[in-house]
Amino acid sequence: MSRNALLINYQYCSGCHSCEFACRNHLGLSKEQWGIKLTEVEPFEVEPGVWNWDYVPVPTKLCDQCLERVQAGEKPSCVKHCQSFCMEYGPVADMAARAEELGDKTALFIL
Amino acid sequence: MQIPEGEYRVGTDDDYYVRTNVWSAPGCHGAACGAILHVKDGKLVDIEGDESNPITNGRLCIKCLGIPEYQYHPDRILYPMKRDPKDRGKNTWERITWDEAYDLIEENYYKVREKSGTNNAVLTLGGTGREATMFYPVISFADFRSANVAAPISGDSCYGPRCMIASYMFGTGYPEVDSGMFFNKKYDDPRFERSEYMIIWGSNPLVSNPAGYFGHQIIDMMKMGTKIIVVDPQITWLGSRAEYVLQLRPGTDAALALGMLNVIINEDLYDHDFVEKWCYGFDELSERVSEYPVERVEEITQVPAELIRKAARAYATADGTGRNCSIFMGVAMEMQVDCVSDIQAVLSLIAICGNLDVPGGNVVGPRASFTGAWRYEQIKWVSEEDKKGRIGEEREPIERNALSNVQSDAILPELELPDDERTVRMIWFNSCNALVCMPAEPQRWIEACKKMDFNVVQDLFLTPTAMALCDLFLPVATFPEHDGIVQIHYGRHTPYLGAEVKALDYGETKSDLQVTFELGKRLNPEAWAQFETIEDFMDDQIAPTGLTFDELRHEGILSFDGWNYKKYETGEMRADGQVGFDTITGMVELYSMHFEQWCGEPLPKHEPSPFSEEANPEMAAKYPIILTTGGRKWTQFHSEWHQVESMRQIDPWPVLTINPETAAEYGLSEKDWAEVYNDTGKARLKVHVSTVIKPGMVHATHGWWFPEQDGEAPNYFGAFKSNINTLLPNDSIGRMYKGAPYKSNLCNIRRVRSLDED
Ligand code: SF4
Numbered sequence A: 001m002s003r004n005a006l007l008i009n010y011q012y013c014s015g016c017h018s019c020e021f022a023c024r025n026h027l028g029l030s031k032e033q034w035g036i037k038l039t040e041v042e043p044f045e046v047e048p049g050v051w052n053w054d055y056v057p058v059p060t061k062l063c064d065q066c067l068e069r070v071q072a073g074e075k076p077s078c079v080k081h082c083q084s085f086c087m088e089y090g091p092v093a094d095m096a097a098r099a100e101e102l103g104d105k106t107a108l109f110i111l
Numbered sequence B: 001m002q003i004p005e006g007e008y009r010v011g012t013d014d015d016y017y018v019r020t021n022v023w024s025a026p027g028c029h030g031a032a033c034g035a036i037l038h039v040k041d042g043k044l045v046d047i048e049g050d051e052s053n054p055i056t057n058g059r060l061c062i063k064c065l066g067i068p069e070y071q072y073h074p075d076r077i078l079y080p081m082k083r084d085p086k087d088r089g090k091n092t093w094e095r096i097t098w099d100e101a102y103d104l105i106e107e108n109y110y111k112v113r114e115k116s117g118t119n120n121a122v123l124t125l126g127g128t129g130r131e132a133t134m135f136y137p138v139i140s141f142a143d144f145r146s147a148n149v150a151a152p153i154s155g156d157s158c159y160g161p162r163c164m165i166a167s168y169m170f171g172t173g174y175p176e177v178d179s180g181m182f183f184n185k186k187y188d189d190p191r192f193e194r195s196e197y198m199i200i201w202g203s204n205p206l207v208s209n210p211a212g213y214f215g216h217q218i219i220d221m222m223k224m225g226t227k228i229i230v231v232d233p234q235i236t237w238l239g240s241r242a243e244y245v246l247q248l249r250p251g252t253d254a255a256l257a258l259g260m261l262n263v264i265i266n267e268d269l270y271d272h273d274f275v276e277k278w279c280y281g282f283d284e285l286s287e288r289v290s291e292y293p294v295e296r297v298e299e300i301t302q303v304p305a306e307l308i309r310k311a312a313r314a315y316a317t318a319d320g321t322g323r324n325c326s327i328f329m330g331v332a333m334e335m336q337v338d339c340v341s342d343i344q345a346v347l348s349l350i351a352i353c354g355n356l357d358v359p360g361g362n363v364v365g366p367r368a369s370f371t372g373a374w375r376y377e378q379i380k381w382v383s384e385e386d387k388k389g390r391i392g393e394e395r396e397p398i399e400r401n402a403l404s405n406v407q408s409d410a411i412l413p414e415l416e417l418p419d420d421e422r423t424v425r426m427i428w429f430n431s432c433n434a435l436v437c438m439p440a441e442p443q444r445w446i447e448a449c450k451k452m453d454f455n456v457v458q459d460l461f462l463t464p465t466a467m468a469l470c471d472l473f474l475p476v477a478t479f480p481e482h483d484g485i486v487q488i489h490y491g492r493h494t495p496y497l498g499a500e501v502k503a504l505d506y507g508e509t510k511s512d513l514q515v516t517f518e519l520g521k522r523l524n525p526e527a528w529a530q531f532e533t534i535e536d537f538m539d540d541q542i543a544p545t546g547l548t549f550d551e552l553r554h555e556g557i558l559s560f561d562g563w564n565y566k567k568y569e570t571g572e573m574r575a576d577g578q579v580g581f582d583t584i585t586g587m588v589e590l591y592s593m594h595f596e597q598w599c600g601e602p603l604p605k606h607e608p609s610p611f612s613e614e615a616n617p618e619m620a621a622k623y624p625i626i627l628t629t630g631g632r633k634w635t636q637f638h639s640e641w642h643q644v645e646s647m648r649q650i651d652p653w654p655v656l657t658i659n660p661e662t663a664a665e666y667g668l669s670e671k672d673w674a675e676v677y678n679d680t681g682k683a684r685l686k687v688h689v690s691t692v693i694k695p696g697m698v699h700a701t702h703g704w705w706f707p708e709q710d711g712e713a714p715n716y717f718g719a720f721k722s723n724i725n726t727l728l729p730n731d732s733i734g735r736m737y738k739g740a741p742y743k744s745n746l747c748n749i750r751r752v753r754s755l756d757e758d
């Protein structure tokens, strides 16, 4: 079976935490656990007036790829609720092609 | 999960899904986000986004995704409670029925009314954001028949001033950035065009969804190609994605806008056609902006002159793409003494560049519609004598203010009067946690409010305000617990109407509408005679749409497909159907004769904050650091959500953001506790060292209290430990009594060991 990937076009990830909460609701996790966790490259000035500030959510061992939802034809919960619509999910090859299309600041997590 | 079109509920009696459009409680601005609620065995077990909602398309923020945790929090108050006024500050609440609660209100209302000889004996204070904003004026006007009502924020520095100024300059409602809201197909409608540039001015809309605008629509448009310009003293995340960031000194927005106007007028970049046909007072404005050459503006704002030029040219010309540009204004515009001027100047930018009511510009609707208009019309139940006798009437006559509220800074001195000179004897706190949020100098408010004979609060948790001051607690329903109508932008720009659909009962909570209605039936039945139920009332409110509430519920959300652009050319802006604007001159009033009459100043101009080096060098010598406050967090809505563990996990403490240079100067490191203070007050926050803020200034988060601490007197859940509003003196406000320097105060800082130890 081909593997799937979670794509994050983090040019647009605003760090809103919705993916974390949506995932927790889906997996029914306690406050100590995460299915996906937001990470931050804190802001710094690259050159005068130009800033780098990135968020990237990282899926954890607990991510079950929203198997039941996906089988029922729905999007993974994190992907659906992402306020920036900057997450996508699918077979690795498709996601790699999408990443190439989207360009800068895109990450793929092979699940 | 999807609910089939035309239905709002699917499933069985004990396991079902309900589609709704979210407003409150908990607090939010009513952006009509679409949600599907899953109820199992009478309990809300899950919430998901609704992909069919045209605004959010399935997305939700963490305050919606966290609603089950909020709703079932063990501290939530589910039944009416009373407490002996002698016991204020003690946790001696006693559960009562709603009938007993209403009896108690009635009894006390008649008592205070008799004592003061006027209905104005009752003062209603409304919090911000929640649906309560639609009903607190009504409780005051239609139920108590009192003219004393306000959102108690210094300088009325909330959403009101911009509505008022737009109303006088354009004769319209709130000028919002075009996000395709005029069309069912939104961005896909061929009439829609994205902005070439969008200026995000004093706002963090992704976090705050201000005034009903779902902030991440901005990301949608950035993906389509819209370029961002940010005006903010701090680098925001959007700033890191912007073409230009104008990092201005707090409280100098009017000067910056005037500088941009100067560039646009002197470089002849404005829209001649629009100005000639539709603007009144362009010559006077040109003369005024000549006092603001960019070099001078650089000195005032600390934004490099070249950057001001670049931003102004970009906004005015859209890089020659033929597209239009928009400006997204945040409440920072109101939270400084230049409030009237900075809004006037920004609205002038929109107008003279021809960006008003055009695709990709700032678009407008009627001044007020639906409940947004109806709520203020209820002033008709107040006698002429009571209108004249209301608090602060001499400052701002009732007809002038677009919100019919009393001028907030006049309230505190009234409450502080001795018993025999005071009119107000009873306060109704409607979703208003005044000790922690909104008013300046809450340390005076607590003492003043304690003098009242009787105080009532409507809320969901025992807040410091409830604990310290109130004798009756009325529990408010969350959004899954009641029916309602979501009117984005409070009816001040409402291209969408959403049905808020009740999914379940919990405890004995009631919505704001229900309490307003039931209380009115007792105190002023005439006002409510035509309605048997609240559903009758809602049917009546949305009658212009041709739908009943039940039909709207089945529909989900209604978009008024086909509002036109350039309504000033079609006669749709004026009540008389003539072309032009609904102002005295029929034009955009760059020069306002109204403002000239009221405060002697028809045009925008910059005045320094009363707490700044220029205006008060003595204070600046003692308190050399600029203090700005009120930046928003994902996890909070003002003073709400502090008891919810998932939120505290992300934002455990109030935060003071400080530049590394300044931090080093004051011996502060990351996660240290610092006390911020001036002659008026003090607050403790946890230090966050970051270059997003310039040296010599700090930003403090607002609205903090600690539900995990002792709620009884004198601690009141730590309400005064991190209370940044204690540093702002009441009544330090701008012209026309608008705007207060929440964003531009002065302070000093010292390192302390913790929240409690020095
Ligand atoms: S795919 Fe599902 S389980 Fe995995 S991170 Fe997203 S929401 Fe969590």
Ligand code: SF4
Residues within 6 Å of the ligand: A008, A012, A013, A014, A015, A016, A017, A018, A019, A020, A038, A055, A057, A081, A082, A083, A084, A085, A086, A087
């Ligand atoms: S939901 Fe989307 S925008 Fe929000 S933090 Fe997660 S990836 Fe980023």
